[in-house]
Amino acid sequence: MGVSGCGKSAVGAEIAKNCGGRLIEGDAFHPQANIDKMSAGHPLNDEDRAGWLTRLGEEVANALKNGEKPVLTCSSLKLIYRDRLRAAVPGLGFVFLELTKELATERCSHRPGHFMPASLVDSQFATLEPPYGEDRTLVVDATKTIETIGAEAASWWTASQTQSANALTGS
Numbered sequence: 001m002g003v004s005g006c007g008k009s010a011v012g013a014e015i016a017k018n019c020g021g022r023l024i025e026g027d028a029f030h031p032q033a034n035i036d037k038m039s040a041g042h043p044l045n046d047e048d049r050a051g052w053l054t055r056l057g058e059e060v061a062n063a064l065k066n067g068e069k070p071v072l073t074c075s076s077l078k079l080i081y082r083d084r085l086r087a088a089v090p091g092l093g094f095v096f097l098e099l100t101k102e103l104a105t106e107r108c109s110h111r112p113g114h115f116m117p118a119s120l121v122d123s124q125f126a127t128l129e130p131p132y133g134e135d136r137t138l139v140v141d142a143t144k145t146i147e148t149i150g151a152e153a154a155s156w157w158t159a160s161q162t163q164s165a166n167a168l169t170g171s
Contacts, residue, residue, distance in 0.1 A: 001076035003124035005107035006097035006142045008073040014150025015095070019157065021069035029055050043123035053081055057088025064089065077127045093160060094131055095153045097142035101125050136160060
């Protein structure tokens with residue numbers, strides 16, 4: 001999770017590779033109206049994101065029911081967005097890819113063909129409620145290499161699952 005340009009897609013793919021999981025690219029689930037709005041340089045609001053978040057929660061829950069290990073890329077900028085996903089998928093963890101506004105803008109300006117223009121980075125930071133101190137949340141420096149973040153996140157998640165299983169069994 002994080003603002004546009006933080007590396008969600010690349011890091012998500014690396015986490016999925018390290019965990020034997022399946023990447024679910026959140027951007028692929030945006031309705032056309034959201035894509036059109038962002039492409040025109042207008043930020044999404046809570047109402048725009050509501051149906052999208054519901055759909056993402058359903059996709060992750062279904063993947064789990066099918067025995068898969070889903071890894072979702074989603075901005076999840078506000079606590080209410082993360083809570084909506086947590087309601088759909090109890091025990092969901094988040095990896096917050098933290099970086100500066102300047103670096104996010106730089107990265108977004110070099111993504112040809114992506115519907116999210118660099119001009120919307122400011123609105124992403126204005127919306128962002130960092131998940132500091134939230135349960136099952138790892139905060140990482142998004143300037144680290146993709147491989148390093150992917151390995152760190154996969155290890156963190158595996159350890160958290162082991163701890164949860166031990167807590168449930170009393171070990």
